[in-house]
Amino acid sequence: MTIGIIGSGNVGRALGQLFSHVGEQVIISHRHGVASLAPVIAEMRSTVEAGTVADAAKQDIVVLAVPFNALPELPTSVDPKTIIIDATNYYPSRDGDQPALAAHQVTSSELVAKHFGTKKVVKAFNTIAMTKIRSLAKPSQPAGRIAIPIAGDDNAAKQTVTTLIKRIGFDVVDLGSLSDSYPAQADGPLFLFAGDADQVRAQVQH
Numbered sequence: 249m250t251i252g253i254i255g256s257g258n259v260g261r262a263l264g265q266l267f268s269h270v271g272e273q274v275i276i277s278h279r280h281g282v283a284s285l286a287p288v289i290a291e292m293r294s295t296v297e298a299g300t301v302a303d304a305a306k307q308d309i310v311v312l313a314v315p316f317n318a319l320p321e322l323p324t325s326v327d328p329k330t331i332i333i334d335a336t337n338y339y340p341s342r343d344g345d346q347p348a349l350a351a352h353q354v355t356s357s358e359l360v361a362k363h364f365g366t367k368k369v370v371k372a373f374n375t376i377a378m379t380k381i382r383s384l385a386k387p388s389q390p391a392g393r394i395a396i397p398i399a400g401d402d403n404a405a406k407q408t409v410t411t412l413i414k415r416i417g418f419d420v421v422d423l424g425s426l427s428d429s430y431p432a433q434a435d436g437p438l439f440l441f442a443g444d445a446d447q448v449r450a451q452v453q454h
């Protein structure tokens with residue numbers, strides 16, 4: 249299984265490091281040339297390579313680590329087997345007014361799935377601060393793990409993402425389908441909430 253990461257900022261770098269620490273093959277990308285990723289690659293283990301956005305989008309799992317407003321600029325053609333992890337958040341102040349999102353008529357991850365024309369989108373990692381994620385990961389300690397909320401419309405894709413999240417040292421709480429992912433959005437009760445699985449489930453009710 250290979251992982252492509254689109255975006256090499258806080259999220260792209262933190263997840264690239266966590267994935268490479270458990271031996272995953274990763275291609276990380278951003279808008280600029282591949283050579284400009286040299287300082288990013290230098291922080292990572294040897295299983296991480298620099299690539300173009302098109303290279304990253306061809307991998308088995310593609311992590312979106314870009315501002316939500318970059319969505320229209322991303323490729324739309326991915327292999328039907330590709331799983332997309334949506335780590336983005338929609339912030340009106342950064343990403344512009346989108347009345348349907350503000351009115352909770354649709355979740356931001358449903359718009360991501362619509363853009364890529366696939367059901368294999370799993371929302372994950374968007375609630376956790378990247379300044380903390382590396383210190384919260386417990387890859388060799390199954391007890392007392394922080395839980396990452398996920399949501400998605402394809403159960404097999406969610407299972408694959410669950411396995412990956414557990415490998416890097418977190419538990420998982422499945423919120424349901426993408427249309428159930430409001431609690432994990434930037435205006436929801438799980439945003440920046442760090443707790444174990446029971447605490448995350450309780451927080452959803454807040």
Ligand SMILES: NC(=O)c1ccc[n+]([C@@H]2O[C@H](COP(=O)([O-])OP(=O)(O)OC[C@H]3O[C@@H](n4cnc5c(N)ncnc54)[C@H](OP(=O)(O)O)[C@@H]3O)[C@@H](O)[C@H]2O)c1
Pocket residue numbers: 254255256257258259260277278279280301312313314315316318321322335336337338373374375376377378379
């Ligand atoms: N920071 C956090 O703790 C955190 C936690 C969870 C989720 N998130 C969410 O995750 C996303 C990324 O956050 P971040 O903090 O990593 O942002 P960031 O540090 O600003 O990095 C964004 C990255 O996206 C790239 N990018 C922008 N537009 C692109 C495009 N059209 N094609 C390819 N790459 C593009 C940027 O590349 P350039 O350098 O070329 O512009 C940059 O590498 C956001 O939606 C954010 O809300 C953030």
